[in-house]
Amino acid sequence: MTAETFTLDRRHLMVGALSSITLASGGLMATTTSARAQAPEMLGASKPGHYRFRLGTFEVTTLLDGLRPGDGPHPIFGANQSQEDVAALLAANFLPGERFVNGFTPVLVNTGTDLVLFDTGFGAGAPEGLGRLAAQMQAAGYTPEQVTIVVLTHLHGDHIGGLMGPDGPTFPNARYVTGAREYDFWTKTAPGTQAADAAKNVEAKVVPLAEKMTFLEDGGSVVSGITAEAAFGHTPGHMVYQLESEGRRLMLTADTANHYVVSLQRPDWEVRFDADKAAAAATRKAVFGQIAADRIPFIGYHMPFPAVGYVEPLGEGFRWVPATYQLDL
Ligand SMILES: [Zn+2]
Numbered sequence: 001m002t003a004e005t006f007t008l009d010r011r012h013l014m015v016g017a018l019s020s021i022t023l024a025s026g027g028l029m030a031t032t033t034s035a036r037a038q039a040p041e042m043l044g045a046s047k048p049g050h051y052r053f054r055l056g057t058f059e060v061t062t063l064l065d066g067l068r069p070g071d072g073p074h075p076i077f078g079a080n081q082s083q084e085d086v087a088a089l090l091a092a093n094f095l096p097g098e099r100f101v102n103g104f105t106p107v108l109v110n111t112g113t114d115l116v117l118f119d120t121g122f123g124a125g126a127p128e129g130l131g132r133l134a135a136q137m138q139a140a141g142y143t144p145e146q147v148t149i150v151v152l153t154h155l156h157g158d159h160i161g162g163l164m165g166p167d168g169p170t171f172p173n174a175r176y177v178t179g180a181r182e183y184d185f186w187t188k189t190a191p192g193t194q195a196a197d198a199a200k201n202v203e204a205k206v207v208p209l210a211e212k213m214t215f216l217e218d219g220g221s222v223v224s225g226i227t228a229e230a231a232f233g234h235t236p237g238h239m240v241y242q243l244e245s246e247g248r249r250l251m252l253t254a255d256t257a258n259h260y261v262v263s264l265q266r267p268d269w270e271v272r273f274d275a276d277k278a279a280a281a282a283t284r285k286a287v288f289g290q291i292a293a294d295r296i297p298f299i300g301y302h303m304p305f306p307a308v309g310y311v312e313p314l315g316e317g318f319r320w321v322p323a324t325y326q327l328d329l
Helices: 010-017 083-092 133-140 157-163 180-189 196-205 207-212 277-294
Strands: 020-022 029-031 050-055 058-063 066-071 099-104 107-110 115-118 149-152 175-179 213-216 221-223 226-230 239-245 248-254 298-300 308-314 317-322
Touching (some): 050 133, 050 248, 058 133, 149 157, 149 221, 157 196, 175 180, 175 207, 175 226, 180 196, 180 213, 196 207, 207 213, 248 277
Parallel strands (some): 115 149, 175 213, 248 298
Antiparallel strands (some): 020 029, 050 058, 058 107, 066 099, 107 115, 221 226, 226 239, 239 248, 298 308
16 A cells, blocks of 8 residues: 555545556555445346246247347348338337347257257357357256257358357267258358358358258158248248147247348348248248247247247238247246
8 A cells, every 4th residue: 555545535446336446657556445335337238148938848948149239120121122111110119220139049949858959059259249159058057968959940150150169069969950951052052152151151060060960851850849841031941940749839930030020020021131032021921920820939040039929910911929928837
């Protein structure tokens, strides 16, 4: 302690309720403890990272790989619409027109026999705030070694990035499942096209695991109670998965709809990420039309976390209805 320490105004010692401060002049450290309660320093925004519920005898956990703020949704969403029309739809839904946040939500399903992971997030080396699947799994009570099956709904980077770490496969005891048509597209057709960069990522992350991979067709089964359905358009072999246990059903819609307002309320509006715009729109209407008719819950990879909800028909599309306590009963 030096005399200089004691000349500091008490208010300065309280700033931010810091218990210690470094004196810039001379680099001396002074420590003090607040004598009376102070508001703590601001910690920044916080979000839950996992959400678990029961579906029959299954346990389903959604995991937030991360959130990515960015410009838009237009022209990523509503690519063939005016900025004004997209902004008006967003405003009517209490959303801004210039910025949006995209979320990424892998799902774990414990069937009692298998621990099945649907999609893997961005993985190590992802931009700040993304690639958090491993940490979220740990917080939710699981280890990568416990995963017995990894299902890839399609082979875009935000779904396959977590397959491989610096030391090899992230899920060492898993076998893998993806759509036959999806795998064929990325390994046979995409190289040499404008999708070549994404194909290189598939080559690095997915192809080395092909020996342990099962390739499904429409209606194919992952395990008892988990069934693939063709939902082509977003990518050539994109698939959705139906879970069913003790008569309870839930759809994993993956990237069939990627913005909870724009994609669901205006399923015909074009989305930049959809490989075949018309097929993707037809698939959106078919998949969500069925979910709405059946009145069953669904999980969408890019729906607002915890990404579980329902849809009701609204105009030319659907309205997103977030789940509340339906699945806790
Ligand atoms: Zn995606």
